[in-house]
Amino acid sequence: MSEAPAPEVEPRRGFMARLWYGYARVTVALRWVIVVGWVAAAIAATLFLPPMQGTVDDIEALGADDASFAAEKRSLELFEFPLLSRAAIVQRNPEGLPPLVQAEAVMRGIAVTQRKYDTPLLGAIPVPNAEAAFPGAGEKNTTVITYVFADPQLNFFEQTRAVEDFAAEQLTDPSDAYVGVTGSIPARAAQGLVLNSYVHIVEVVTVLAVLTIMALTFGSLIAPLLTLISVGAAVFVTLGVSGWVAGMMDVSIPADLRPLIVALLLGIVTDYCIFYLSGLRTRLREGHSRLEAARLATASFTPIVTVAGVTVAAGTASLLVAESPLFRGFGPALALTVLTGLVVAVTLVPALLAILGRGAFWPRTITPEPVRARKRPSLLTRAVANRASALVLVLVCVAGLGAAAYQARHLDLGLGFVQSLPETTSAQRAEDAAGKGFAPGIISPTEIVVEAPGVGEKADEVAQLGEALKTQPGVAGVIGPGDLPAADDVGAFTAKSGEAVRFLVVLDSTPLEATAIDTLRNLEAELPQLASDAGLGEVTTHVGGDTALASGVIADTTNDLFRIGIVALAVNLLLLVVFLRALIAPLYLLASSVLALGATLGLSVLFFQDFLGHDDQTFYVPFAGSVLLLSLGSDYNIFAVGHVWQEARNRPMREAILVATPESNRAITSAGLALAASFGLLALVPLGPFRELGFLLGVGILIDVFIVRALLVPSLITLVGPVSSWPSGILRRERRARDRTARARS
Template identity: 45%
Template sequence: MAAFVAKAFAYLVIGLRFPLLLAWAAAAVVAVLLLPPLSSSGGLNNLIPAGSPALRADASAARLFGYPLEAGVAIVQRAPHGLPPSVVDKTGRAAVSYDRHASIPGLVAVIPVPNGAGIPRSISVSPLTAAGLLGSVRGKTSTIVTYLEFSDTTTLQQQVTAAGTYARRLTDVTGVTGAVAAQYEQGQIIDRDLPWVELFTVLAIALIVGVRFRSLLAPLAALACAGTAYLVAVRVVAWGAARTGISLPQEAEPVLVVLLLGVTTDYCVFFLAGMRSRLAEGADQLQAVRDATAESAPIVFTAGLIVAAGTGALLVARGGLLRAFGPGLAATVLVSMVVSLTLMPALLGVLSRFMFRHVAPARLPGPGSPIARFATSKPVALLVIAACVAGLGAAASATGRLGLGSPLIGEMPSSSNVAEASAAASAGFAPGVLAPTEVLIIGPGVGSQVAADRRFGDFLRRQPGVASVVGPSVLTGSVVPASASNPMVAKDGSAIRFALIYDSDPLNATAIGQVRVLTSRLPALGQAAGLNGVSYQVGGQTALTGDAINATASDLWRVGLAIVGVTLLLLLLFLRALLAPVYLLAASLLAVLGTLGLTVLICEAVFGSPDMVYFVPFAAGVLLVSLGSDYNVFVVGRIWEEARSRPARDAVAVAAPRASRAITTAGIALAASFGLLAMIPLGQFRQMAIIMAVGVLLDTVVVRSLLVPSLVALTGRAGMWPGHQRVKAGPRPEPELSDASR
């Protein structure tokens, strides 16, 4: 029945090849004219889970103090040998007069932080301004970091523009930096470099497909499908995101683009390989296209469903990050599948007479070459399986050193203005100055417990990684004039807060771990300091990022079970076997773990750290499991086809080498697509490029070419039960392409 449906589909598509070409051209035009272009709805920081304790802390700080100490945008002034007193005085006066200027919308507080003698105390301080937050440090002022706090409704662009406007009032400005500024500049870099990634991906695909099939038209047909899929898919994803209200992170667009180009090329390669094989067997051009379509369409359909279902399973996640990635990836793959199933056969039908020239006739190999038969003997298969499992397991052991963070500024190229200003601020203070951790202590009368507050601040200074602490006692009298409110004490005295500056990048794995430990210790520290009847909250960029990582990690089992369940079900339905889908999925999961371990080793060698941006391993893992099952379908589908007329061992010996050639081509094209993400000079894309390129190549060269054929050979007919138990009478030796026709 399935074979009949596949043949009927092939005849229908080839018969309607000219209307299909016109239909897809019209669909692309309509998508471009009527649907919105793909654009981000914000960065990863907009995907903090709704129940985040750090979000609650920020809300409490806004309610009790007027604003949280998030420091998303900061202006850095630095002179290594000391800023002139006139510059320091001008900075202080600008800070206390900011609220008289309506030209900076959304600005709620200005907090200049000098590293020396500080802003002169004679200046009147606005109630919402802490002039000289660290002014108790005596000595020459070489660096001033001015935090700009904005309302929640202010966009990234508005904040960065406002910071530029405010910076023009100051002198000796190194630049504007901070997490928000980095996030905005990352979006600018992505918009600038993504077209180059697209161009070089197209050139790479054209080269790989053209060399593999020795045809000028083959890469053009594949790129026509990829281009059509791109025009339609990115706008469908944008339309869907707008309709559902799902926030699309700016990091998603490059991943979607290279996935779309790579997956569409993969599916087109399957059709091209099938057509060339049928031509080599002696079929005429149009019949070769029909046969290739009937043979490849079920595999492409199943493979596309597996990848789409696997990525779509991310919707079961509770965290915003995975939920944001899932629908876009699934929609992208579905559009790629539909385009490949219909447009590629139509193009092959129209261009069938010119697609391949001088295809050499195939030769009949019988039950497979002696080398192939030796490789599929059970003792050899068992040795290959043991070697592959041992190698992948050894590579996977390195995952224990992986650290997760989101160092927005650390991901930037060192030549960017944000990175340069950050380096200047770190030189004057400590790396954590651009994202202080805010510790709130809430309780009746806590603001009047001066001695206990002072002891608590001393305890905080002794915590791992803390370089400096600013609390109520630091600003009492010595820095903030008596006429001003202390910005570290709530007006009604019901809360106080401390700003902690860490000695490492505040958004890397080290600082996030230190803040997590500190949070668990706060009740004990407060009790030791003599603070009773109070509660504690921790806010700031470090705590927010930690909550996002925790939410993503907590979704791991839920999402993993959903992906495994959906993938396993589709493999069971396609292969009509019980054992094979289990060991195939296990092989894919082992390959993902091995890939992650190898990526950690590469990152240590190249970047000097095993840490990765926290969304990279999760998103890459989902893609690799789904794409690995995609290739499983192609390899095992070919073996199952041969097993209809051959013993299992002969089917593996004949089908596996032929399928591996097509998969190698597809894998190299997909690895090149993802590898070119490294052209975007941001840490997360270089990490994604490494992990996806390594994963696809490892899957292609080791898992699909060695491990999977060995598993099939070892399990034999038992692995095919119950769908493929008997060999039909009259085995049909299939022709194999000669060396000249490959």
């Protein structure tokens, strides 16, 4: 059936307008080639490029502190025997462990160290909570924890399997009261297993949620299918290209990244599909033919989508300036994700629109509509366009967001490998049992090495230092020279040279969380004075262990915050300035995004730390989430303000807001709901970091859409007016040109 003739198209003015319309003509003309090309690219990426391999077996990939590893290395050089273990076997009977079971655990540890078992385990140190061995234990004679040393050449999964296999072979009698294997290594392995179990479920649920939002937005069954094709092409290509680029650049990509990549792709590609589909629907209602409507929608929205996508990609790429290996892995992967989604959006989506035309909205029928008088704006739109009510809205929004942001000052950071796991996992159950039998810090004790000439011969002074350590706030127990005869026999606590001694310090709080980190930092500050008071004189101390590691990771992360923040803000500001050709508007737009981000962080503190009672939040979540939210906020700024800018060039500012705000808000609301669903459903993964990310990103997007973009930004534009375009004065120039044209016609 032949199409109705298109109405006369108003000639484009300006070089850039002609350029974008030319791009639209080429894209529409090559629509079938583009679709086939993307299908081929997705297949080729899946078949020929290496899949993205996340790392879960490298603590250094988390941004490990060099000082803590240096301390462990120095300890090994001095004692020729490791004291710190990141895996442990837990036995516990609340009614009491028989003395024979405790004795067998000690003998078994000695036999492992003497390599009498056919196992990849290199050594073991059993610690019972007998009163003489561990006076500070919460219980007496109920628990034995055996620190196990596996071959470090094995990855986390292999080390965990070796320990679990050994425990299963040796602890077969019910009287052994075997609970499980725990520690940071088994916890990281368990995180990987949980993630692998849930990742596809989360992806499917997220896709269904996003497609439902698309169907409801456009009343169509084809629009969700178009989105699914576009997202699928982006996901398959991105995962393949990310794996290839990571190998080429020797970049470590965290295992946690795949669900975030899929959620990000779903969100941004869906957003851009909504923008393009909205443009196509508007052009079809104006009476344009299928192909011309696709050209006009492509020409109108591609500049906005391109700048928005580049803004998000540049914002996420700012993570590259971090010193932390974790963030350096996040940066390229997220930036590549956004760029791939952008290329799909500006090529595949317009091509599909040109092919489908009105069919994209089936079963709804899109027919040309006569030009009608503009509907009376809603009360909310009139409120943001009126200077008096706009001022009230700005004050209310700033006060509310500011009050929420004020709570962010209480944000505490930690690692919490074990605590992030579901309570049903073996590592979590074993950690809980060990904590009840001893103290929460028993799973990952801190190692303190005291190095000085002849210190090993000063038994009384060393014992006095051990007693002093026990009295420090937050310390539940100390194990040192003379406390474990079996360990002393192999030189575990006193170096053979006599030049060093070491202690295991057990904290009364969970080792990788904020409270334990604060305790250790205070203890480190007191160490020189404690050694001096014990009569050891001037000594060199080294502090290692998971808590020291966590302390260093968080210190490095905090140091990266300033660097990442400055670069991210500068990049977003620069792109807003270039797109809007102004300085004033980008400043208050970016300030509004920062305020919304602060409010989101404050709400996360109230929810997780105050309401749920968590000690802290996973150290990388607030920073990675902040970069994404800041960049995505600029993304919506470009779409919303870009529409107001276009209208303000041809009409008074108040009228431009009344015309542009409802249209842009409808698209941004649908896009924001889709993006919030994509991120929010990450919380379905039963791991602490994903629940925190899901909350932070989901709530942050909703605040941005329903408060910042719907109320605060249009109210600010109303208050500032045409001055927003300073120093270019483009809005004033356009208005003066329009006035001159009107006078000439009269």
